[in-house]
Structures are given as C-alpha cells and as structure tokens.
Amino acid sequence: MLMLQRIGAASERLAFAVGLYPLLLGKVLRRLHKPPWFFALIIRQCEMVGVQSLPVVLLTAVFTGMVMALQSWVAFHRFGAESMIATVVSLSILRELGPVLVGLMVAGRVGASFAAELGTMRVSEQIDALWTLSTDPVRYLIMPRLIAVILMMPLLVVLADAIGMLGGYAVSVHLLDQNPHTYIRNSYDYLQLIDLYSGLLKATVFGAIIGLVSCAEGYYCAGGAAGVGRATTRAVVISAMSILMADYMLTAWIFQ
Numbered sequence: 001m002l003m004l005q006r007i008g009a010a011s012e013r014l015a016f017a018v019g020l021y022p023l024l025l026g027k028v029l030r031r032l033h034k035p036p037w038f039f040a041l042i043i044r045q046c047e048m049v050g051v052q053s054l055p056v057v058l059l060t061a062v063f064t065g066m067v068m069a070l071q072s073w074v075a076f077h078r079f080g081a082e083s084m085i086a087t088v089v090s091l092s093i094l095r096e097l098g099p100v101l102v103g104l105m106v107a108g109r110v111g112a113s114f115a116a117e118l119g120t121m122r123v124s125e126q127i128d129a130l131w132t133l134s135t136d137p138v139r140y141l142i143m144p145r146l147i148a149v150i151l152m153m154p155l156l157v158v159l160a161d162a163i164g165m166l167g168g169y170a171v172s173v174h175l176l177d178q179n180p181h182t183y184i185r186n187s188y189d190y191l192q193l194i195d196l197y198s199g200l201l202k203a204t205v206f207g208a209i210i211g212l213v214s215c216a217e218g219y220y221c222a223g224g225a226a227g228v229g230r231a232t233t234r235a236v237v238i239s240a241m242s243i244l245m246a247d248y249m250l251t252a253w254i255f256q
Helices: 002-031 039-051 054-076 082-123 126-132 137-175 180-189 193-219 224-255
Strands: none
Touching: 002 137, 002 193, 039 082, 039 137, 054 082, 054 137, 082 126, 082 137, 082 180, 082 193, 082 224, 126 137, 137 180, 137 193, 193 224
C-alpha cells in the first residue's frame, strides 16, 4: 500500500512538472513579438553559455574523437579496413556524438546554473519583487536565457565537430601511422551536407530543451534551499533524458 502511494505521488509530481514546460513556453512565445527584448542581457547570457562552456565542450570533443579513432582502428584492423576510420569518425561526430555530448555537457553546466539561479530568486522572493517594480520576470529572466542557449548550441557544436575530427586525425596519423592525405580525403568523400545540417538541427532543439526545462524548474521552484537543490537535480536529469529521446526521434525523422 505504501509503495502504491509513493508511486502515485511520484506520478503526480511528474505530471505537474511536465505541465510546467508548455505553460512556460507559451508565456515566452506570447512575449516574443513585442519589445523590450533586453539585448544586453541576451549578450551576457550568450557569453555565459557559449564562451564559458568552451573549455569543457572542446575537451570533451577532442578526447571523443581520439577514442573513436582508436576504437575504430581496433575493430577495422581485424578486417584490414583501416581506411574507413576517417569516415566513421567524421560521420559519428557530425551526426551524433557532437550534438549529443555537447548537449549533455551544456545541460550539466548551464542547465544547473539556470535552475539554481532562478530557484534561488524564487525562494528569496526576488521574482515577486520584480512584479512590484513593473518588470515582467518571464521577459527579463527567462527569455534572455532561452534565446542565448538556442543561439549558442549550434556554434558550440560546430567547434566541437571540428575539434573532435582533429583529435581523430591526430591519433590516426601520428599514433596509428595512417597516411594524412588519405585520411583527409576519406573524411570528406563520404560526407554530405545533411550530415552537418542534421547535427545543427539537433543542437538547436537540444538548446531549446535545456533552456526550457532548466528555466521552468527554477522559475516554479518551491520549498526553500532543499527545493532549489531538487529543482537543480531535476533540471539536469530531465534535460539529459529529453536530449536522448529527442535525438532518437530526430534521427528517425531525418534519416528514415
């Protein structure tokens, strides 16, 4: 009986949380077509989301490319197909590993920051104070963060793709003694523009997911300091799970 009660309570909390996201999205969309847009805040959030995320994103990308090249060589060496390493590394990074890993890194870093900041403002009544100052909290707090993460995610993915492919090249050429000209040719011969565009589309969708989930969790936070911690945890976990589910659905839609 107790277990059923806990399951029911958890289901109720999940349904309540899921309902917050379209509610907040609707509020943002209703405000997009008229000013003010607070461009200074958008630029500040772009700097926080994009520039400050570069170290962790690029470090993740370069080691991902290096590991992909090494693992591909181990597998293809059994069949004498080492020339396919470049193609596998390039396709894997452009289509999947680049956008997904960048999304997960940004969700852990930026999503947690958004949820913690907004949650702290909610429990300390700073958001209520904005209403008393005739300032719309959704326009002032949510929109700059959501726009910034949507704009910055594709740029981060482009840089991560380039660095990841460079890491694969470094391992293949300097460690595994592959011909550099053959590696570069094989990297591009089998690539199509759809491979790049699909990764950028995924990055944009993942950015919208991260911004919406983390801002909603923080904006509707309750329960004091403990509530802020729970909201931050939910923001990261739900963003990561949503990214993986969206990745499957987008892949099935684009490449079906």
